Amino acid sequence: MRVGLDVGGTKTDAVVVDDDARVLARTRLATGWGVDAVGATIVRAVDLVAAEAGVGRDEIRSVGIGMPGQVAPGSTRVVHAVNLGVHDLDVASTVEPMLGLPVRVENDVKAAALGAHALHGAGTGTMAYLNLGTGVAAGIVVDGQLWRGAGGSAGEVGHISVDPAGPPCRCGQRGCIEALAGGGAVAERWGRPGALPVRDVFDAADAGDPRAVALRADLARGVASAIRVLVLTADVDTVVIGGGLSALGERLTGPVADELDAGAAASAFIRSLHLRDRATLLPPASPAAALGAALVGRASEEVLAHG
Structure with missing residues (x-):
């Protein structure tokens, strides 16, 4: 199981997907404002969607997160996410200790591109x-x-x-x-x-x-x-x-x-x-961005697995 999050300025869309990129569960919640609140939203979204899927954190292999703002390739640092009240945030350093899971971050549009590609x-x-x-x-x-x-x-x-x-x-x-x-x-x-x-x-x-x-x-x-x-x-x-x-x-x-x-x-x-x-x-209410974020998490996991 992998979790993908689309963290937007007003809402966060979360999905759990399997190895075939099938969405098994989906939930939405309001996004907090500012660094601390965004971190808390991410943790809560993971727990909520995992509960919706009936799985525990120990069954989740990775968490991928799509966020507005600039994300340097290969990093988990987000800058200038003005719609979230975030000037500079290293997402992995903030939430990995709370989740105990590997985290990968991508710009939300790029994550949505991966999700749209998978959906097609x-x-x-x-x-x-x-x-x-x-x-x-x-x-x-x-x-x-x-x-x-x-x-x-x-x-x-x-x-x-x-x-x-x-x-x-x-x-x-x-x-x-x-x-x-x-x-x-x-x-x-x-x-x-x-x-x-x-x-x-x-x-x-x-x-x-x-x-x-x-x-x-x-x-x-x-x-x-x-x-x-x-x-x-x-x-x-x-x-x-x-x-x-x-x-x-x-x-x-x-x-x-x-x-x-x-x-x-x-x-x-x-x-x-x-x-x-x-x-x-794209079909209405498509989970493309959250699905793409989950695929970003999987890509990170595969890189680690193959050294």
Whole structure:
């Protein structure tokens, strides 16, 4: 048995998986704020999901954790996880003594990419997981392994500028994919209070609000641009779309498909890539990030086993 945790800014998703990466139990709980509370959340999540699966800690071989922020490859140190109130945290040093289990940590989007790859049953080939949340980022999986690039930034498509005259991005550029399609940027440009501002934009666009129509069009343009970039640069077989905005379902994929079709109509080369057919949506409420974290834990275990 292995445990995987997706530690998010508001909730932590936990799963227990077997050797075949089948999810045997799943639970969710609120995530605490700050270093001490995040550590306590991790320990509690492991115990809760183990109890749900009917197993004890002695039956768990590893714990993998996906977290927002920067994680140096091969380390368990997380920095700049601002949504968790964490500036700098060595997760293993904090929770391994309390759990008595080996711990491995990965960036949450990269962990979700591994989980999405496993859920699609793809043992070989290439896949990009495009996460549409507050920001926009992607993880690339090649033959079951994360492809990080020379410095670990492979898949950071959110800060590719596709419109130099577009809206300002928090990175200092203009017209970045994230400035067009990131949930935080859309909410800021919408400027109206609401629990789900991107959904509100889509509702207003459906009702004919011209500003909302323009924002929805920008969002579709940003997502379509991300898909083009991932295929044109990494030539991935599939782009799997996940993250909070994926809950919009066909309301999102419809405008994105239209945007991809418009680009294909203008270029025989782009048509030959069949971009629309290579993009798919992650199933709602998928445990991709937590599952991927469990696989990260397994990978660490295999490295130790093979010296």
